[in-house]
Amino acid sequence: MTDKVTITINEEEVSVPARTLLVDAARMAGVEIPVFCSHPKLDPVGCCRMCLVEVDGPRGTAMMASCTMPVGDGMVVRTDTEQVRTVQEANLAFILLNHPLDCPICDKGGECPLQDQTMRFGPGISQLIEPKRLAKKHYDISDTIVLDQERCVLCWRCIRYLEEWEDKPQLGLFERGNDTIVDIQDGRPVDAKTSGNIIDLCPVGALTNRVSRFAYRPWEIERTPSICLHCSVGCNVRLDSRTHQLRRIVGRENMQVNDQWICDKGRFAHAWVNDENRLATPHLRKNGRLTRVQWSEALAYVAERLAGIREKYGPDSIGAIGSGKISNESNYALQRFMRAVIGTNNIDHRDGGDVAALPTGLPALSELMKPQYGPDPQVDTVLLFGLDPSEELPVLDLHVKRAVLRGGVKLIIAHPRKIELTRYDGPYLAYLPGGESTLVDGLVRAVQDSDPSEEESPVYAAAKLLKESERTLIVYGPMAVRGESGPGVRDGLARLARTAGEGARLSYVGLDGNAQGCRDTGVLPDRLPGQFPLDDVDARSRLEALWGCDLSTSPGYTYKQMLDSQEMKALFVNGANPAAESPDWAASLEELELLVVTDLLLTETAQKADVVLPAQGWAESDGTYTNLERRVQRAPKAVTDPKSRAAPDWMIFTHLAKQMGANWPFSDAHSVTAEIARAVPGYAELTWEALGDQGRQWDAGSAPEVEETAGRASEGTSESSVGDGDYPLSLVTGTVLYDGGTLFSLTDQMHGMAHGPTVTLNPADAAESGLEPGSVVTVRSEQGELDLTLAIDVQVQTGCAWIPESLPGAPVGALINGSFTQRVKVERH
Amino acid sequence: MITEQMRQEIDEILARYPAGRQRSGILPALYVIQREYGYCPVNAQDKLAEILGIAPAEVGAVVGFYNMLHEEPKGEYHIEVCTNVPCMLRGGNQCLHNFESALGIHHGEKTEDGRFALDHMECLGSCGTAPMAIVTDQKTGQIRYFENLDSSEDVEKALELLKSGNGFHSLERWTPEADPNGEGASDGPYRTGGMEPRYLMDRLNEPDSHRIETYEADGGYATARRVLSGIEPADMVEQIKASGIRGRGGAGFPTGVKWGFLPQGVQPRYMVVNADESEPGTFKDRIVMEYDPHQLIEGIILSCHAIESEKAFIYIRGEYYFAYTRMQDALAEARAKGYLGENIFGSGNSLDIVMHRGAGAYECGEETAQLTSLEGFRGQPRLKPPFPAVEGLYAKPTIVNNVESICNVTHVMRHGVDWYKEYGTERSPGMRIFCLSGNVKRPGLYELPHATPLSELVDKYGGGPQDENHPIKAIVPGGLSMKLLTPDQFDTPLDFESITEAGSLLGSAGVIAIDDRTSMVEVARRTLSFYREESCGKCTPCREGTAWLEKILLRIEEGQGLGRDLELMEFIADNIAGKSFCPFGEASVWGLQSNLLKFRPEFWSQIENTNPDDIGPVLPIRPDYRPNTHEKSGLRDSTFAPTGGNIVLHDDLVPGND
Incomplete structure (x- = not known):
C-alpha cells in the first residue's frame, strides 16, 4: 500500500514507509535517537536539536535533525559516531545550562526524559560556572497546571498541543533569545478542556499537575490501566496509587478511543475517590436517624421490608433506579434482582426510558x-x-x-x-x-x-x-x-x-460514563438485557432459563414516572441523586415506605433513605463499562480503603437476592461479566480476559431493530415553544463539564473552574428587561422559582434563558419539575 | 482599550493585506496602540486579538518578541544608543556614557519627569556615522536618527534640541554639524563615493533625489515601461540568470536561479523585498530607500513582471522610520502616475506594493523568519524545504530578494547583461555598495565593482586608518557575522570567491576595520552580546550557547578569565555552528571562532594579566566519566516499563493494538 524505501542506519539496512521521519524510522529499526521536541502526535518543529545524526549527502556528511527529515531511498545514516555523541553531549549541556536541577523536589523526577537522556547521552559534568538564568517558578497557569519556567527546555510541545489539537493557542513563547519563556497571556489562564495533556507531554518537570503535586514519587506508585467514567467517551487512563490512595491520573493510549488524550475533568477531578466522607459502613434509620449497622442487619432489614411491601402492594410497587455512572456488572445485578427476585420491570435510569435513544451508539x-x-x-x-x-x-x-x-x-x-x-x-x-x-x-x-x-x-x-x-x-x-x-x-x-x-x-450517544452499558444490561423499563423488547420470545426464554424464573411482560415505570408516581412504595436508588434534581422529587422520596440508597457519599437522596449501603467506586473494584461506541472496557481495582466496608453493588444485590431466597452464582466481578456475556448476545465472548487493556466493541448487528412510532415528527411539538406573555423566555438547560456534581466539586483545586449558579441571557434580552449582569435575579416558571446570578453571553439566543443542570445549590429542576420544555421569566431579585 | 479612532486606523492597516490574512497587520496595528499609550497594554493586546480573531496569548507572544514593542511606557522620548562593534570602534560606549551623565540616569532607566528613557541598542544601521542614537517620539511614533555624536557637547546639543520640542520638525537624520543653531535642521545623505559613474548610488546627492520627477529626469521608469510591454517574463528571468546577479543580502545566492525555482502556473505569488537591513556594519539599503526610493520601486516593478507577481511587500526594519516615510511617499507618487496599480504602462500588468514595518528583530532578515513575521507571528525561522519559492508567504510561491539585489535588476534591464558582466568577475559580476565602517578616516558607502581589493577600499576610499599611529589589525569583510581577515589578507579582492578562499564570506559587504587600539576580547563580547540579544530563541544551541559565550567573555573582560575558557568557548562555538535550526547559529560564532584563532594571544594576555593565578573551579573540558552508550537506557528498557503503556515515560509511536 505505502511505498517502502530502504535506508541504512548504522551500517544496517532497514525498510520503512516512504516519507517516514528519520527519527521514527530509526525507532522502527530499534535505534534510539534522543529527542525533546519531537513527539509522534505533534507536528515536527526541529527546535531542540537533540536528534542530530550524521547523514551522507551529495556534499559530504552533514549533521541533520532526524525529527524533521523524511527518509529517502538509499539514505545512509549514522547515529553512533564520535561526532554524534559529542553533539549530543554538547546539546544536553546547553539544555542543562540554565535548568535548575532541582530534581529532588520535582514531580517529574524518576520519570523524566531529561534525567534519562542526561544519564544516557549527557556529558556527565557541568561546565557552567556562571550564574544561572532565573525565571518564574511554580506559577499557576490555570487552576490545575503549574508552570516552572526555569525547568522548561522550550520544546514547544505544550504550545503545539494547544494549537494543533485544541485549536486554542493559550500558551506561547514570550520574550526572545536567551530570555525566551513559555507563558500565558497576562490574566488569561489556560482553560482548554483537555489542557492537562500538556503535563503528560512535557519532557521535563516544567508543567506539573496542581492537583497531584508532591503526592507521589514515580517509583513508589502502582500503575493500573483503567478508563475514565466522567463521560461516555471512555478515555483510557492509568490510575497511579500509593498507600491505598489514588494519587494521579494520566492518559493512556488507545488509538480507537482517545488517542492519548484525556480531558481535565478526567485527569484532575478524582478527589472524591479518597474523600474522607465516603460511606464506609451500612446505615439504617433508627429513631429517625441514620445509624451505622452491620451488613447482615442492613440486608436482613431490606429483605424483610421488601418481602412485606411486595406482599401488601404487589411487585410493581417496588422500583429501582440504576445509573450510567456504575459498572455493567452492578447494573446487570440490579436489574436481575428487580426482574427475577422482585418480579417487576420498574427499573430505569436517568436518560433511560424517558429518552428516545437508539441501541448502538456511534459506529466507531x-x-x-x-x-x-x-x-x-x-x-x-x-x-x-x-x-x-x-x-x-x-x-x-x-x-x-x-x-x-x-x-x-x-x-x-x-x-x-x-x-x-x-x-x-x-x-x-x-x-x-x-x-x-x-x-x-x-x-x-x-x-x-x-x-x-x-x-x-x-x-x-x-x-x-x-x-x-x-x-x-x-x-x-x-x-x-x-x-x-x-x-x-x-x-x-x-x-x-x-x-x-x-x-x-x-x-x-448518552452522556454518562456507562450510559450505553446501562442500556445494554437492561436497566430500562421496557427492554431486557441486550435492549430486547419485553415480549421478545428469544430474549425472554434465554433469560428465563438463565435466571430460572418467569419474567413479567408489563412495562415498568420510567425514571420520571417512578419519581412522580404516588404508587411507588419502595425504591432502590443506585448511584443516582434525584433529590438534588428537583424539590418535588425530594419531597416525594420522603413519602416512600422504603428507600434504599446505594452510593459513595451521603447524597441528598441518601439523607432521606431508610437504608444506605456503601458502594465501591470504579477505582476500587473490577468492573466493565461500555462507551458511546459500544466498546466494552475494563476498569480493574486500583485502590482499596482497608478501613472501609463498602462493597461493589453487584455483590450487595447478590447477597440481597440470597436473603430473599435466590442463589446467584457470582463469586467475583468477572463471573458477573461472564453471565452478561451469556445474557446479552452482543456481549458473547466479551469476558474479562478477552477485553484486554484496549477493550472490544460489541457487534452492532446483534442489536434489535428500533420500531418507528407512527405519525409525523412535528406532532409531538410542545406548546411551550410558542411565545407566552407572562413567561417570555424559553428555558434551555443541559450539561456543563465543570458542574456542581460531587464527582467534580470534591476536588478543591478546581473550585474556581466550576460553573457558578448563573442564568445566562442574550445581552439584548438582559438589556430589554433592564437587568445588570452580575446582579442576583429570580427566575420564575409556573412550577417554581430559583435565585441565580445573571450573566450575559451572545452564545445564548434571544428568547432563551440558559441554566445548566447540576449547579451548586441551584437545582434547575425546581423550574421544570416534570416537563421537558419550560417557559420562564427573569426578574430583579 | 482600543478607541474608535484607533480601530479605524487598524482596520485600514488590515485592509492592506490579502483577504483572510489580516493577522499580517499585527505589527502595524501594535504600533498604533503603542503610539496611543507609549506601550502595548495587555487589555489593548487582548482587544487586538479579538479584532484579528486570534488568541490573546498570540498577541502577547508577538509583543514579547519584538524589541521595539514595549510592555511598559518608555517616556516621551525614547533614546537608544548604538553600542555594537562598528559604533563601539568609534566611541559608542562613550556616547552612551555621555547620554547617561547628561540625563542623570543609567541606561535602562527613565528620567524622573518621564521625558527621556535611555537604552543601549545593538546596531541601528548607521555604522558609517557612528557614534549615534535614535530617538522615538512616543506621541507620534516617529523615529529620528541622531548621528556623529562624537563628544559630550554633541550629545547635549541633541538633548537640548529634543527638550526645545523642535527635534522632530524633520525626520531626516540630524548631525551636530548640519544644525549649528540648534533648530533641528537636517543633514542630507551620509558619505558616499566609489567608482565613476555610479549606478546604484547615482543621484543621492541631487536635490530632491527622492522625488519621482528627479528619477524620471534621469531616465527612470523608462526601462520598466519598455520591459513590461516588450519582454516576456520567462525571457526576463533568463536575462537575470545570464547576468549572474547574486543576492546582496548576505548569502549571495544567484537571483535569477532563485526566480527559476517558482512553480509554473501557481497564483497568487508574492515578492517580498527584504529591507530588514540589520547586520552590524551594513547601512546601504537605508540610503537607497531614503534618497532614491524610485530606483527600488522600478526594480520591484521589473522583478514582479519577471516572476508574474501582482503583490509585493517591502519588509523594512522598524527603526528605518525616515526611509519608511520616504518609501510611502514614493509609492504614492508612483501610484498617482499609474506606475503601480492596474494595467501598468498599458502592459496589462497589475502590481500593488505594501510597506510593512518590522519591529526590531535581526532574525527577521532570514527569509523564512521574515515571512513568518510578515504573516503576523514571532519572527522565527521555519523548516526548509519547502523553500519560499515553492511555499512561502501564506504558503504561496514567494521570492524574497534584498533591496540592493532588486536595484541591480533595474540596471541589468536598463543597460543589458553584457554591460553588467563587464564589472566584477565571472562568478561575482556587477557593482556593489560596500559599507565601510570602523577605524578608517572616511567611513561611508562606496560603490565599486566586485573584486576591488580590500586594501583599495580601505586605503584609497576610506582614507586608511583613522589614526595613523594605530594600524588596522583586523577587518570584517561582510557584516559582523563573518570571519575576521588579518593584515596579510588585506589585498584580497572583494568578490564572493576570493573572500571565501581567504576563509571568510563577503556577506552583506559590511566592511568593518578594527585598529590596534581595540581589544579583541571586547570585539568578541560585543559580537556575542548582539547575537544573544537577537537570537530568536527557537533552537537550543543558539539560544543557550550564545548567552553562555557572552557570560564567559564578560567574565574574562571583568578579570576573572580562566585558562580553560578559550578551549571551552571553542567547544561551545563548534557545537552551535552547523547544529542550529537556521544559519544564524553559524553567523553568531564565526567571528568568535576566527577571533580566537587569530588573536588568541590577546585573550591569553587578558586572562593572565587579570587572573594570573587562574582562580576558579577546575573542571575538565570533557568529562572523565561517560555513560556506556552501547547499553540501553532505562528510558526504553522493558524491565522498567510499567504495564498499561506509560506515556509519560514513553514517547513511542505505538499504533493502536486493536
Whole structure:
C-alpha cells in the first residue's frame, strides 16, 4: 500500500514507509535517537536539536535533525559516531545550562526524559560556572497546571498541543533569545478542556499537575490501566496509587478511543475517590436517624421490608433506579434482582426510558479521528443535534475539531445554544426546546426539494451539505429527545438520514460514563438485557432459563414516572441523586415506605433513605463499562480503603437476592461479566480476559431493530415553544463539564473552574428587561422559582434563558419539575 | 482599550493585506496602540486579538518578541544608543556614557519627569556615522536618527534640541554639524563615493533625489515601461540568470536561479523585498530607500513582471522610520502616475506594493523568519524545504530578494547583461555598495565593482586608518557575522570567491576595520552580546550557547578569565555552528571562532594579566566519566516499563493494538 524505501542506519539496512521521519524510522529499526521536541502526535518543529545524526549527502556528511527529515531511498545514516555523541553531549549541556536541577523536589523526577537522556547521552559534568538564568517558578497557569519556567527546555510541545489539537493557542513563547519563556497571556489562564495533556507531554518537570503535586514519587506508585467514567467517551487512563490512595491520573493510549488524550475533568477531578466522607459502613434509620449497622442487619432489614411491601402492594410497587455512572456488572445485578427476585420491570435510569435513544451508539470513534499519523476520518459530514461535545464529551470535541481542521470534515450544528463548536465554518441551526421536530421536518423537506428562494437560510445550507456528502454521520444527544416528543424527533432524524442518502447514518450517544452499558444490561423499563423488547420470545426464554424464573411482560415505570408516581412504595436508588434534581422529587422520596440508597457519599437522596449501603467506586473494584461506541472496557481495582466496608453493588444485590431466597452464582466481578456475556448476545465472548487493556466493541448487528412510532415528527411539538406573555423566555438547560456534581466539586483545586449558579441571557434580552449582569435575579416558571446570578453571553439566543443542570445549590429542576420544555421569566431579585 | 479612532486606523492597516490574512497587520496595528499609550497594554493586546480573531496569548507572544514593542511606557522620548562593534570602534560606549551623565540616569532607566528613557541598542544601521542614537517620539511614533555624536557637547546639543520640542520638525537624520543653531535642521545623505559613474548610488546627492520627477529626469521608469510591454517574463528571468546577479543580502545566492525555482502556473505569488537591513556594519539599503526610493520601486516593478507577481511587500526594519516615510511617499507618487496599480504602462500588468514595518528583530532578515513575521507571528525561522519559492508567504510561491539585489535588476534591464558582466568577475559580476565602517578616516558607502581589493577600499576610499599611529589589525569583510581577515589578507579582492578562499564570506559587504587600539576580547563580547540579544530563541544551541559565550567573555573582560575558557568557548562555538535550526547559529560564532584563532594571544594576555593565578573551579573540558552508550537506557528498557503503556515515560509511536 505505502511505498517502502530502504535506508541504512548504522551500517544496517532497514525498510520503512516512504516519507517516514528519520527519527521514527530509526525507532522502527530499534535505534534510539534522543529527542525533546519531537513527539509522534505533534507536528515536527526541529527546535531542540537533540536528534542530530550524521547523514551522507551529495556534499559530504552533514549533521541533520532526524525529527524533521523524511527518509529517502538509499539514505545512509549514522547515529553512533564520535561526532554524534559529542553533539549530543554538547546539546544536553546547553539544555542543562540554565535548568535548575532541582530534581529532588520535582514531580517529574524518576520519570523524566531529561534525567534519562542526561544519564544516557549527557556529558556527565557541568561546565557552567556562571550564574544561572532565573525565571518564574511554580506559577499557576490555570487552576490545575503549574508552570516552572526555569525547568522548561522550550520544546514547544505544550504550545503545539494547544494549537494543533485544541485549536486554542493559550500558551506561547514570550520574550526572545536567551530570555525566551513559555507563558500565558497576562490574566488569561489556560482553560482548554483537555489542557492537562500538556503535563503528560512535557519532557521535563516544567508543567506539573496542581492537583497531584508532591503526592507521589514515580517509583513508589502502582500503575493500573483503567478508563475514565466522567463521560461516555471512555478515555483510557492509568490510575497511579500509593498507600491505598489514588494519587494521579494520566492518559493512556488507545488509538480507537482517545488517542492519548484525556480531558481535565478526567485527569484532575478524582478527589472524591479518597474523600474522607465516603460511606464506609451500612446505615439504617433508627429513631429517625441514620445509624451505622452491620451488613447482615442492613440486608436482613431490606429483605424483610421488601418481602412485606411486595406482599401488601404487589411487585410493581417496588422500583429501582440504576445509573450510567456504575459498572455493567452492578447494573446487570440490579436489574436481575428487580426482574427475577422482585418480579417487576420498574427499573430505569436517568436518560433511560424517558429518552428516545437508539441501541448502538456511534459506529466507531475512529471514524471521526484524525491521528497525527493515520488515515483520514471516514465520515465527511457530521451533524450534531442537541449535543455539545465541548461541555459534554470533551475528547469527542477534540476529535471533531481535529477532523474539521485536518480531516476536511464538514460540521452542521443544531443546538438551542450557539455552542463552542459553532466557531468553525458550517451551518448553525438554532432552535428552541420543543422546536426540535419542526427543525427536523424542515431539514427533511429542504433535503427533499430545496426551495431556491431560501438559499440564504442555514437550513438550506445544511441540506445542501447533507445532499453533497457521501458519508454523513448524524449524532444526537439526550437533550433533543427527552419526553413525549422524543420518539417523534428520533424518527424524524432517522428519516433525515434516509433522505440524505445511502451513506448517512444516525447515532444516539448518552452522556454518562456507562450510559450505553446501562442500556445494554437492561436497566430500562421496557427492554431486557441486550435492549430486547419485553415480549421478545428469544430474549425472554434465554433469560428465563438463565435466571430460572418467569419474567413479567408489563412495562415498568420510567425514571420520571417512578419519581412522580404516588404508587411507588419502595425504591432502590443506585448511584443516582434525584433529590438534588428537583424539590418535588425530594419531597416525594420522603413519602416512600422504603428507600434504599446505594452510593459513595451521603447524597441528598441518601439523607432521606431508610437504608444506605456503601458502594465501591470504579477505582476500587473490577468492573466493565461500555462507551458511546459500544466498546466494552475494563476498569480493574486500583485502590482499596482497608478501613472501609463498602462493597461493589453487584455483590450487595447478590447477597440481597440470597436473603430473599435466590442463589446467584457470582463469586467475583468477572463471573458477573461472564453471565452478561451469556445474557446479552452482543456481549458473547466479551469476558474479562478477552477485553484486554484496549477493550472490544460489541457487534452492532446483534442489536434489535428500533420500531418507528407512527405519525409525523412535528406532532409531538410542545406548546411551550410558542411565545407566552407572562413567561417570555424559553428555558434551555443541559450539561456543563465543570458542574456542581460531587464527582467534580470534591476536588478543591478546581473550585474556581466550576460553573457558578448563573442564568445566562442574550445581552439584548438582559438589556430589554433592564437587568445588570452580575446582579442576583429570580427566575420564575409556573412550577417554581430559583435565585441565580445573571450573566450575559451572545452564545445564548434571544428568547432563551440558559441554566445548566447540576449547579451548586441551584437545582434547575425546581423550574421544570416534570416537563421537558419550560417557559420562564427573569426578574430583579 | 482600543478607541474608535484607533480601530479605524487598524482596520485600514488590515485592509492592506490579502483577504483572510489580516493577522499580517499585527505589527502595524501594535504600533498604533503603542503610539496611543507609549506601550502595548495587555487589555489593548487582548482587544487586538479579538479584532484579528486570534488568541490573546498570540498577541502577547508577538509583543514579547519584538524589541521595539514595549510592555511598559518608555517616556516621551525614547533614546537608544548604538553600542555594537562598528559604533563601539568609534566611541559608542562613550556616547552612551555621555547620554547617561547628561540625563542623570543609567541606561535602562527613565528620567524622573518621564521625558527621556535611555537604552543601549545593538546596531541601528548607521555604522558609517557612528557614534549615534535614535530617538522615538512616543506621541507620534516617529523615529529620528541622531548621528556623529562624537563628544559630550554633541550629545547635549541633541538633548537640548529634543527638550526645545523642535527635534522632530524633520525626520531626516540630524548631525551636530548640519544644525549649528540648534533648530533641528537636517543633514542630507551620509558619505558616499566609489567608482565613476555610479549606478546604484547615482543621484543621492541631487536635490530632491527622492522625488519621482528627479528619477524620471534621469531616465527612470523608462526601462520598466519598455520591459513590461516588450519582454516576456520567462525571457526576463533568463536575462537575470545570464547576468549572474547574486543576492546582496548576505548569502549571495544567484537571483535569477532563485526566480527559476517558482512553480509554473501557481497564483497568487508574492515578492517580498527584504529591507530588514540589520547586520552590524551594513547601512546601504537605508540610503537607497531614503534618497532614491524610485530606483527600488522600478526594480520591484521589473522583478514582479519577471516572476508574474501582482503583490509585493517591502519588509523594512522598524527603526528605518525616515526611509519608511520616504518609501510611502514614493509609492504614492508612483501610484498617482499609474506606475503601480492596474494595467501598468498599458502592459496589462497589475502590481500593488505594501510597506510593512518590522519591529526590531535581526532574525527577521532570514527569509523564512521574515515571512513568518510578515504573516503576523514571532519572527522565527521555519523548516526548509519547502523553500519560499515553492511555499512561502501564506504558503504561496514567494521570492524574497534584498533591496540592493532588486536595484541591480533595474540596471541589468536598463543597460543589458553584457554591460553588467563587464564589472566584477565571472562568478561575482556587477557593482556593489560596500559599507565601510570602523577605524578608517572616511567611513561611508562606496560603490565599486566586485573584486576591488580590500586594501583599495580601505586605503584609497576610506582614507586608511583613522589614526595613523594605530594600524588596522583586523577587518570584517561582510557584516559582523563573518570571519575576521588579518593584515596579510588585506589585498584580497572583494568578490564572493576570493573572500571565501581567504576563509571568510563577503556577506552583506559590511566592511568593518578594527585598529590596534581595540581589544579583541571586547570585539568578541560585543559580537556575542548582539547575537544573544537577537537570537530568536527557537533552537537550543543558539539560544543557550550564545548567552553562555557572552557570560564567559564578560567574565574574562571583568578579570576573572580562566585558562580553560578559550578551549571551552571553542567547544561551545563548534557545537552551535552547523547544529542550529537556521544559519544564524553559524553567523553568531564565526567571528568568535576566527577571533580566537587569530588573536588568541590577546585573550591569553587578558586572562593572565587579570587572573594570573587562574582562580576558579577546575573542571575538565570533557568529562572523565561517560555513560556506556552501547547499553540501553532505562528510558526504553522493558524491565522498567510499567504495564498499561506509560506515556509519560514513553514517547513511542505505538499504533493502536486493536
